[in-house]
Amino acid sequence: MEKLLTLLTASGIYNISGGQFFMILIGLGLLFLAIRKNFEPLLLVPIGFGGILANIPEAGLAYSAVENAVHFAKPEVLQTLASVLNISSADPHDILHAYHGSNASTHATASLVAQDAGYSNGMLYNFYLVAIASGVAPLLIFMGVGAMTDFGPLLANPKTLFLGAAAQFGIFATVLGAVALTLTGVMDFSIQDAAAIGIIGGADGPTAIYVTSLLAPQLLGAIAVAAYSYMALVPLIQPPIMRALTTEAERKIKMSQLRHVSKTEKILFPIVLLILVALLLPDAAPLLGMFCFGNLMRECGVVDRLSDTAQNALINIVTIFLGLSVGSKLSADKFLDVQTLGILLLGIVAFGIGTACGVLMAKAMNKMAGGNSINPLIGSAGVSAVPMAARVSNKLGLESNAQNFLLMHAMGPNVAGVIGSAVAAGVMIKFVG
Amino acid sequence: MEKLLTLLTASGIYNISGGQFFMILIGLGLLFLAIRKNFEPLLLVPIGFGGILANIPEAGLAYSAVENAVHFAKPEVLQTLASVLNISSADPHDILHAYHGSNASTHATASLVAQDAGYSNGMLYNFYLVAIASGVAPLLIFMGVGAMTDFGPLLANPKTLFLGAAAQFGIFATVLGAVALTLTGVMDFSIQDAAAIGIIGGADGPTAIYVTSLLAPQLLGAIAVAAYSYMALVPLIQPPIMRALTTEAERKIKMSQLRHVSKTEKILFPIVLLILVALLLPDAAPLLGMFCFGNLMRECGVVDRLSDTAQNALINIVTIFLGLSVGSKLSADKFLDVQTLGILLLGIVAFGIGTACGVLMAKAMNKMAGGNSINPLIGSAGVSAVPMAARVSNKLGLESNAQNFLLMHAMGPNVAGVIGSAVAAGVMIKFVG
Amino acid sequence: MEKLLTLLTASGIYNISGGQFFMILIGLGLLFLAIRKNFEPLLLVPIGFGGILANIPEAGLAYSAVENAVHFAKPEVLQTLASVLNISSADPHDILHAYHGSNASTHATASLVAQDAGYSNGMLYNFYLVAIASGVAPLLIFMGVGAMTDFGPLLANPKTLFLGAAAQFGIFATVLGAVALTLTGVMDFSIQDAAAIGIIGGADGPTAIYVTSLLAPQLLGAIAVAAYSYMALVPLIQPPIMRALTTEAERKIKMSQLRHVSKTEKILFPIVLLILVALLLPDAAPLLGMFCFGNLMRECGVVDRLSDTAQNALINIVTIFLGLSVGSKLSADKFLDVQTLGILLLGIVAFGIGTACGVLMAKAMNKMAGGNSINPLIGSAGVSAVPMAARVSNKLGLESNAQNFLLMHAMGPNVAGVIGSAVAAGVMIKFVG
Amino acid sequence: MDNLLSEGLSLMVFGMGFVFVFLTLLVIATGLMSKVVTKYAPAPEPKPARKTARQAEPTGAATAKNDELVAVITAAVHKYRSH
Amino acid sequence: MDNLLSEGLSLMVFGMGFVFVFLTLLVIATGLMSKVVTKYAPAPEPKPARKTARQAEPTGAATAKNDELVAVITAAVHKYRSH
Amino acid sequence: MDNLLSEGLSLMVFGMGFVFVFLTLLVIATGLMSKVVTKYAPAPEPKPARKTARQAEPTGAATAKNDELVAVITAAVHKYRSH
C-alpha cells in the first residue's frame, strides 16, 4: 500500500501547479499555431513540445541536478548544499537564490554534491547546456542559413544594404521602449534585458537566441517565442504599415531587372564581409563568421558535400536540440511573469518600427534616385524574416500592379537585414555584454 | 634492444588474458550472428565490434583515465590516487575498489590526478560517457523510433493496447525470477539488478539500455546483448508457445478490416499519450516524451525535414555510438561472470512469459467479444520486438488460413508493447531507482 | 563619446598585429589554393577559414577562457590567476607560461576563475577541445574513410602491402631529418615533435592530425597544413621522382588483370587486420580499429544505413569541425615561427623519400618476380594520398603505354599505405607518446 | 532476504497493476479523442496517404523503386528512340 | 535610473550609427570588389546556374519535383504500353 | 643531444622494422584467409556488384546521373506530348 501511495504522491496529477498547467496549455497552443496555422513550425513544434516537457510536474526535465535536489528537499542534502554555498539558512528558496548567484567554482561544487545525493541534470537542461549555453547551436544554424542564402540579388544592387540598415532601427527603438517601461516603473528591465528584447526586432531567430543567451538567459523562453511568433505573423503585421506609408503610385513602381552576378563575386562577398567584420566589430565575429563560412561553402563550388550537410542533416539536428532547449525555458516559474507580457508587447512594436523605417528609407532612396526606380515596398523586407518579408513585398506589389514582381528585388534588403541585425547584435554584446 | 623489448612486452599477444581472448571470440560470434544470421545487425555489428575493441589488451579503450593509470601501476601514481581516495593501501585492486565506490567529487579529483600522470579515458569509455551515461543515446533512438512508428492500426483498434499491457507480465515475472535466484543463493542480484534484467522482457532495446544505465550499469553489456539477441530470435522463440496456447480454430479467425484513421487523430495521439504520462508517471517522461515528440514530428506534416533527419542521419549516428558504447561493457572482467548466464537464462524466460501472457489475454478478449473476432495470434505481438513479432503473428496466421493476413492487426499490439514497456520502465525507475 | 572610443579601441583595425595580418593573408591564400587550385578543398576551405577567424583581433575565438582573461588583463583577475597558478608575478606572459605548464587540476581551477571574471572559451577553442583534444574527430574521419575504402584490389594482390610498407620510410627518414636539424642547431625539435613531423610523410591527413594532437599539439596547424597541401601537390611532387627511378621499359610493363575477390574475403579482411592489431600493436587500435569498423560496416551488407551515414552525413559534419579546429591553431603566435618553415621543408622531403622508396621497392619486387609482372610506377602509390597517388601512377603508365591502365593495380599499394602509416603512427605513440 | 522478496512481489503487483491502469486510461482517452475528432472534424475520404508511406519506407524499398524508375525510363527511351 | 536612460540612448545612437557606418562600408567594399572582378575576371555568359538553384531549393519543392517526375514517367510509360 | 640522435635512430630502425614485420604478417594472414575462404566457401560467379559500386560512387557522379535522368525524361515527355 505504501508503494501505491508513493505512486500517487509522485504522480503529476497530484503535484501539478497552476502555473505548470497553464504553461502546458501554452505549449499546446504553440503546437496548434505551428501545425494548424503554419507558424514557423520548424522551431515552434520543438519549442512547444519542449515547453510541455519542461512543465511535467516532478519530472524535473528542465532543471539542473542542484535544482532537482532542492526540489525534493531532503534535509541532509539541503544542509550540505547550504554549507557549500556558504549560507546559514537551509531553506530551499534561499539555497536556490544563493546557487543562481554563486560563482563558477561554487556552482561546480554544488553540482557534485547534488550528484552524490543521487540527483542529475534533467534531459532538457543538458540539451540547453550543450546547445545554447555553449553558444554552439545558434552559430551552427547561422552557418546553415549562410549555406542556404543566395547573395546574388544583394550583389546586383548593393545599395539595398541601406534598407537592411534602416530596418534595424526597430531594434534600438525597442531598447529605448524597454528602458521607458522601466523608468516609468511598469516593468523592471536591466540594460542587458532591454538589449536582448530589442533584438527581437532583428526578426532573426538564431541572432535573437544567441544574443539573449549571452545577455539575459532568463528571458530566453519569452524572447524566442516572441521572435518566432512575430516572424510568422509578418504577413499580418507588415501590410497595413506598408500601405499607410506608401502612395499607390509608389507601390506601382516597376524595378529594372537585376544584372547578372558572376560566380567570382559570389565567392568573394562572404570574404569581403568577413574582413570588414574582423576590422570593425570583432564581437560580431562568431555570428557573421559562421554565416560567411556557410555561404562560402555554398558558393565556392568545391565542397558541395559539406554545404549539403550544413544545410540539411546538420541544421536539422541542431534545430531539434535548439528548439527543445528553448522550450526548457518555458517552465512556469520563468515564463509566467509580467515581464513576458512586456516582451511580447515590445516585440511587436519592434517589428512595426523596423518595417516602417525600412519603408521610409526606401522612399527616401527612391526620391533621391529620381522617384521612379525603387519601389518602397521592398524596404519592409529589410527587417529580415527571410524569406517571408520578401514575399510580403512581392504580394503587395502584385496587388497594385499585376505585372510587378518584386520578389528578387526584395531579396536584397531581406538578406541585408540578416547582416544588419547581426551587426547590431555585435554592438549590443560589445556595449552591454 | 630495449625498444624491441618494450614493443614485445607491450604487445597484445604478450599480455592477453584468457578472459580477453574469450571475449574477443564472443565479439566475433556476435558479428557472425549479425552478419550471417541477420540478428538485429544494426545494433549487434557495432556491439560485437565494440566488444572486440574493448578487449584489446593494453589498449585500455574501454577504461577511464583512472582505470588506465591503475592498470599501468606506477608506484607514485598509485600513491597519489590512494591519498586522493583516502585509503591507506596503494594496491591496485584496493584503489579500483575505492574509486568505483567514491563520490562524484572524489571521482573528479582522481580523474585529474590520472590525467596529470599522462593517462586518459579510452575512446570507447568516452563514447559511453557521452552516449549512455548521459542517457541521451537511448532517448534519441526512441525519438527516431517514434518518427518511424505508424499508430494507425492501434488507433483503429485501441483495445489492442490491452495486449501490449498483458505481454509486459514477462517483465515483472522475470524480476521475481531474479529475486528467486538470489534467495536460493544461485546468483546474487539486487532489486535494481532484478528490475533491469526484467526489462529484457520488454523486447525493446533502447528501453532496456536506458533502464539498465540508470539501475544497474555494470550489467549493461549482458542485458543489451540478451535483449537484442532474443529480439532476433523471436521467430524461433514465439511460434511454439503460440501454437501450444491456441486452437486451430482460433488461429483461423479472420479479423475485420481496420477502419480508416484520420490525420487529426494521428496528430493528437502522441499529445494525448504525453499528457497521460505527464499526469500519471513523470518518471516515464524522458522515454515516452521523446517517443511522442518523434511521432508528432512525423504526423504533423509541417516539419518533414526534421522528421526525416530524426529517422535517418540522426538515428544512424546515435546507433553507431550506442552500439560501440554497449560493446565497451563487454570487457572480460565485467561480462565473464556467472551473473551473465543468469541474465541470459532469465531473459529468455521473460520473452516466453510475455508471449504467453499476450496470447492468453488475446484469447480472453476474443472470448469476451463473442469468440470470433480477435485472433489470439496477435497477442504475442504485444511483447513489442517491432516489427518482427507482428510478422511472426502474420506468418502463423497464414499457416492456418492462407487468406488470413494478420500483419496490420498485429501492428496495434506491437506498438502498444513499446508503450507498455516504457510505462513499466517508468514504474521500475520510480520504485527502485 | 566614451562609447565611440570604446568601439574604436576595441575594433580590429586598431588592434591588429602584424602577425595577425600576415596570418589572415595566409588564410586567404589557403582558400585561394583550395577553391581555385582545388587543393584538398574539403579540408583546406575549413582550415583556411578557421585560420582567418582565429586571427581576428580581440575576438579571441581560438583562445581558452584563461587566455582571453589574460589578454584583457584586468589587474584583479591577473592577481587571482597568479595566486591560483602559485606564481608571484602577475605579468600576463608569466601567467600564460605558468598556465600552459600547469597540471590538469590547476588548469581547471584557473578556468573557473576566468569564467567567474566573465571570460569564456572562444568558439574555435571549444570546437578544438571537442573535436581534436578528445581525439574523436580524426577517428570518425578514419571510420568514414574505412567505409569508403574498397580493399578488393589489395586482396587480389596482397603482396602490394609491401609497397605500402616501403613508402613509410619517408616517415622515419624525416624523423631523422628533424633530429639532424636540431643537432645542427638550426631548429629546436623534441623527439615528439620530430615524430609528429615525420608522420606528414604518411600522406594521410587524419593520421597526421591524430598523432600530432597526442605528441605535439602546438605544431598541429603547421603539420596539418603541410600534410594536406603536399597531398594536393602529389601530382607535381611524384612524377619527376618516379621518372628518375624507372626505365622506360619498366614503365611499359602491363600487369595482369586482378582476380575476382569474393564478398566473404572482403568481410573477413577488416577482422583479420583488427586481430593482428590487437595482437601486435595495441597503440594503433583506436585508428585502425575505427578504420576496420567502417570497412566492416561497408562490406558486411547488413548495416547499409549506418555505412551510408558514416561516409556521408557523419564524416561531413566531422570534417567541418575538424577543419575549423585545425584552423584555430593557425593563430599568429603559434604558426609564425621558424619551426613552421622547418616543418614545411621536412614535409616535402618526407613525401619525396616515401615516393622513392615505394618505387624502389616495386622495382625490387619486379626483379624478384622475373622482371615483367610488376610495374614499378605503382610503388609510389604506397605513400597513400588516396586516390591521388594511384591516379598519378595510372597517368604515368598511360604516358608510356596508352593501353596500360594501372589504376586498379595502384589502388592496392594506395590503401596499403593507409594501413602502413597507421601502423607507423602506433609505433610512434608507443615509443615517444 | 525477505525484504528482497517483498520488494520483488510488490514491484510485480504494483508495476503490472499500473501498466494496466495506464493503458486502460489510454484506451479510454484515445477512444474519446477519436470520437471527438470524428464528430467535429470528420476526415475527408481516405487519401492514398502517399507521403507518409514514403517516409516509412525502408531504404531497401526506396532503392528498389529507384531501380524500377530507371528500368521504366530506359524502356520509355528505347521506345522513343525506336520511333 | 538616469543612468539606464543614458545607457539606452547612447546604445541607440551609437548602435544605429555603427550599423549604418558598417553597411555603408560594406556597400563601398562590395561595389569595389564587383568592379574589380568585372574588370579583371569578366564572367562568361550567364550560365543557367542549374546547380545552385537546386541547392537553394527548399525540401518541399524537391518533393514536388519528384512527384512531377513520377507523374511524367507514369504518363510516358502508359503511352509506351498503349502503343 | 646524443640522446636525441639515438632516440631518432632507434625510432627509425624499430619503427620501420615493425612496419615491415606487421605488413608481412598481414600478407601472410590475408593470403591464408583468402585460401581458406576460396576452399571452403567458393564465391559464386562474380556478380555485377551493383550495390557496392553505387555506394562508392562520388557525389558528382550521382548528380550527373540525375541530370541524365532528367534529360531522358524530358525527351520522353516531349515525344509523348508531340503525339
Ligand code: NA
Ligand atoms: Na534583421
Ligand code: NA
Ligand atoms: Na514491450
Ligand code: NA
Ligand atoms: Na601512408
